[in-house]
Amino acid sequence: MGRNPALLLVLFSLLVGLAVADWNILKQRGWSNGLNLKISLKNYCESWRINVELNNIREFDVVPDECVDYIGKYMTSSQYQVDSERALEQCTLYLSSSFAWAGDGKDAWIFDIDDTLLSTVPYYKQHHFGGDKLNLSSLEGWLKQCKAPALEHTLNLYNEIKGRGLKIFLISSRREHLREATVDNLLKVGYSGWTELILRVPEDGCQEVQKYKAEKRKQLIDKGYRIWGIVADQWSSLKGLPTAKRTFKLPNSLYYVA
Numbered sequence: 140m141g142r143n144p145a146l147l148l149v150l151f152s153l154l155v156g157l158a159v160a161d162w163n164i165l166k167q168r169g170w171s172n173g174l175n176l177k178i179s180l181k182n183y184c185e186s187w188r189i190n191v192e193l194n195n196i197r198e199f200d201v202v203p204d205e206c207v208d209y210i211g212k213y214m215t216s217s218q219y220q221v222d223s224e225r226a227l228e229q230c231t232l233y234l235s236s237s238f239a240w241a242g243d244g245k246d247a248w249i250f251d252i253d254d255t256l257l258s259t260v261p262y263y264k265q266h267h268f269g270g271d272k273l274n275l276s277s278l279e280g281w282l283k284q285c286k287a288p289a290l291e292h293t294l295n296l297y298n299e300i301k302g303r304g305l306k307i308f309l310i311s312s313r314r315e316h317l318r319e320a321t322v323d324n325l326l327k328v329g330y331s332g333w334t335e336l337i338l339r340v341p342e343d344g345c346q347e348v349q350k351y352k353a354e355k356r357k358q359l360i361d362k363g364y365r366i367w368g369i370v371a372d373q374w375s376s377l378k379g380l381p382t383a384k385r386t387f388k389l390p391n392s393l394y395y396v397a
């Protein structure tokens with residue numbers, strides 16, 4: 140231990156303060172000054188990520204430049220997979236709990252598609268992990284190639300829910316012109332047997348996604364469906380009324396859909 144703990148504390152605070160205030164400059168200098176500074180940027184970016192997940196940080200167009208590396212690492216890490224698995228484990232637990240299906244064909248479950256059933260991480264990997272502003276025509280061009288892999292943990296849950304006899308509805312903010320590619324991609328990676336695939340048509344194209352998805356849920360409820368759960372990676376797929384009995388949020392800090 141140092142002889143002068145107070146001085147050490149002051150120095151440490153200064154270093155931390157410096158790191159928090161100006162990590163861009165420090166980063167450009169190559170992080171040669173030791174571990175503490177490095178941890179500060181990591182702390183900042185992890186806190187940014189968590190606050191996206193908590194829905195405190197909203198409406199962001201791009202991942203902050205200084206966190207692109209961090210978010211890229213997270214979204215391709217086993218931690219991301221473990222976090223997703225943990226979320227979906229709660230669905231399984233919920234499904235196994237004591238409530239009983241009516242068995243009248245009106246028990247329903249909703250899944251979002253992108254970064255819920257299918258992963259767009261390979262696309263974002265080629266586009267600066269959310270650090271570039273979204274180019275819709277470029278993203279849709281990629282989606283049309285039907286190369287999005289399945290998120291394996293969701294595929295397992297999907298099959299479990301299907302096996303229990305619930306009707307599965309896919310409500311996506313993908314546009315109608317992507318229907319064929321979407322179906323092809325889903326089938327190719329192992330999803331099948333959904334009851335309806337709901338995509339956006341020009342008439343609801345200007346609405347916020349949250350409002351569009353809530354409206355689609357209302358239409359299902361009006362048809363007599365009981366929506367037991369929703370699995371999605373965006374808050375706009377989960378919020379708004381009417382909703383499901385339970386909702387499950389998967390991690391995604393690459394982009395924000397309002």
Ligand SMILES: *[C@@H]1O[C@H](CO)[C@@H](O)[C@H](O)[C@H]1NC(C)=O
Binds near residue numbers: 274275
């Ligand atoms: C968006 O992507 C398209 C197709 O890849 C490309 O032609 C266009 O230049 C891009 N627009 C911008 C603003 O980068």
